[in-house]
Amino acid sequence: MANRRQTTEKSMQTMFFIIATASITILFLIMLFLFKEGLPIFKTVSVKDFIFGKYWYPTSDPADFGIFPLIVASLVVTGLSGMIAIPLGVMTAIYLSEIASYRVGEIVKPIVELLAALPSVVIGFFGMVLVAPFLQKVFDIPTGLNMFNASLMLAFMSIPTICSISEDAIHSVPGALREASVALGATQLQTIVRVVVPASLSGISTAVILGLSRAVGETMVVLMVAGGAAMLPTSIFDPVRPMPASIAAEMAEAPVGGEHYYALFATGIVLFVFTLLFNIVADYIAHRFTQVGEASL
């Protein structure tokens, strides 16, 4: 009897271990299929021409597969959205954990969560039918569907990520640090700026990177709002075509197994590598600079 119980125990543990590796397996399968379907394009175009090529005309004859404008669009849109989302997200996190009373916090936190829960297609739709005409009128520009609009909408998609992870980090700063600072005569603001934020900087950095990573990979917003022109932008009111938008918009027309299909998967590889790098850096920062109480200062 005892023996049978032990066998059950062992087999249960093994089973759970095998299932727990499912995430890695899926991640591995994703990579496998991206490469399997993406690499064939490099028989037609060289890696250098693909990444640095300035022209993306996948359906013309002969086709041009240069995704440089798409990469630039993704990076600029993400950067701009970060300029809006990072201050707002981190400040909201500081407000929630350092300033807001418990009651107000109990109202604001769910609001941030609901903002995170809004489907991306709704935010894209909002940007398309309401923000775009508004921008067009206010700035007197040919189209409201442009880089600025997309960045604005993306910002509101990454604020919740930045805010909630930063808040966790700020929350885990030991109270003793705050008390010491206050006891030395610092105001609450001085305590926040010189003690709490530096102590939680690794967590806040992780939050920022994960927020930006979300913005880079976000699809529906840039698909509906960014304007869709595969050109290098010259102003923030230019329409652009970030990588996810290109993949989502063209995959339906690209015949399975054709050059265009391969090129879109290769774009997916580039996108995947971007977010993978973001996540690995975030993971590295989070582990390398783990907050160990007072010792982290």
Next chain:
Amino acid sequence: MNSLFVGPSSHRNENGAMATTQERQVESMSRTDPSFHGVSPTYDRIRKIKQNFFFFLFRAAAAINGIALLVIIYFMVVNGWRAITWEFLTQPPMQSMTKGGILPCIVGTFALSFGAIIVALPIGIASAIYLTEYARPGKVVRLIRLGINNLAGVPSVVFGLFGLAFFVVILNMGVSIAAGALTLGAMSLPVIIGATEEALKSVPDTYREASLGLGATKWQTIWRVVLPSAMPGILTGAILGISRAAGETAPIMFTGAVFFTPKLPTSIFNEVMALPYHIYVLATAGTQIEKTRHLQYGTAIVLIALVLGMNLVAIVWRSRLRKRLK
């Protein structure tokens, strides 16, 4: 200390109790201890003004989130509430999607998101059980966590590509509920694992010790003691997972959802319409984009109500749980 306090205090109460006490301390020290020169009255005033100014900014930043949420919901509701009728919710689209309702989209979204959760929930719970109950810290756990974190960071459109290449083409499922649900399931796995882990960790160790002390094995303890106490938390996570899956568009564009199909699905290998994809299609590729605006708003309201409703339930449920655990 309070008896030493002489300065006016009425205008300082704005920043909460902590600031006031600490300012009182500073003030009382500077007034009673001649050797304390740390804070001159001017400096004190300047930094107080600075603090008020910055606290105003922090509050404004937090308020912007609420305003953004309200503005989005307000405009959707104002522009679309007229479209919400019984017919809209119970009829298929008609006359090349310029009239009629969205019943197939509602059914499709339910099928896809529940399918996703049926796939992701068992795998997610089992992964979380391994990580919290069995695993010892080390390289293997670190690797599994890295895998989960990176899976959470994979862009939704890349999940779509993966689903297309693997489920639709290689496994030959075609564009179907099965392929879409598997893709969405893979995507919501990290959410489920995270929520389940939190739920398992909140079960007090004394429960486990009591069970083990009575002679139960580890698995019996998990199955009969830990899981039942963690179940509400796990279900909260499941609701969040379903709502996330219901709102996603990019992963199902190539795997489960189609432009238009008037039939309701009869098998998991049928293709379906879905709410988020329907909004996108009507807003960007419909035959009469301007004319169908009210349908677009109406569909958006239904999707928002569905997703935010599920989230609200989960949030309220979770905060009750947390209070009970305290």
